[in-house]
Amino acid sequence: MRNQSQSVDEELETLDRTVGMSPLVAGGNRTLSIIVLGASGDLAKKKTFPALWGLYREGLLPPEARIVGYARSKLSAAEFEKHVTQYIKVGDNAALQEKLRAFTALCSYVACTTYESEESMAALADYLTAHVEGSAPSLPLPPSHTPPPFPSPCRGWR
């Protein structure tokens, strides 16, 4: 969308430059962090992580993007990696296997005690402050479960 100081010509020029690019990479060097709440669940395993892998594989995520899984289950790093990759198929393609390793290196997991508590959200905020910048949420949670408003640095979550 055009901001107030941008002329129509400038807006068109911007659109020309970014046409065909993912909106996630068209913004230049901005860091992107995707937070997957309910990351331990079936939907995350079968759909969310494979979809994020698809974006990464096609070069539609910025190389510096980070993906942070968040849920109550206590998952070790190895368990989380298995959860992320279980439904991703790369066969014996060495280049894709290498790319998948790079993708999983972008993924990390934070366990919470409850989704509702401000302490848990504060712990997530601390983790993000220490490890990542920016944020974009993904919410494969049951509909009954809406987490509380996200504290800084998670502002801007949609």
Ligand SMILES: NC(=O)c1ccc[n+]([C@@H]2O[C@H](COP(=O)([O-])OP(=O)(O)OC[C@H]3O[C@@H](n4cnc5c(N)ncnc54)[C@H](OP(=O)(O)O)[C@@H]3O)[C@@H](O)[C@H]2O)c1
């Ligand atoms: N699975 C699919 O293919 C699929 C397809 C379309 C739509 N959906 C919808 O997506 C949502 C998630 O489905 P799912 O199959 O991923 O379910 P699931 O396997 O039970 O996973 C639910 C996730 O939400 C977390 N969670 C938070 N509060 C919860 C609560 N009170 N009860 C259960 N889990 C809770 C769980 O993590 P922790 O317990 O570790 O916190 C887990 O990560 C549901 O609304 C479902 O109808 C699923």
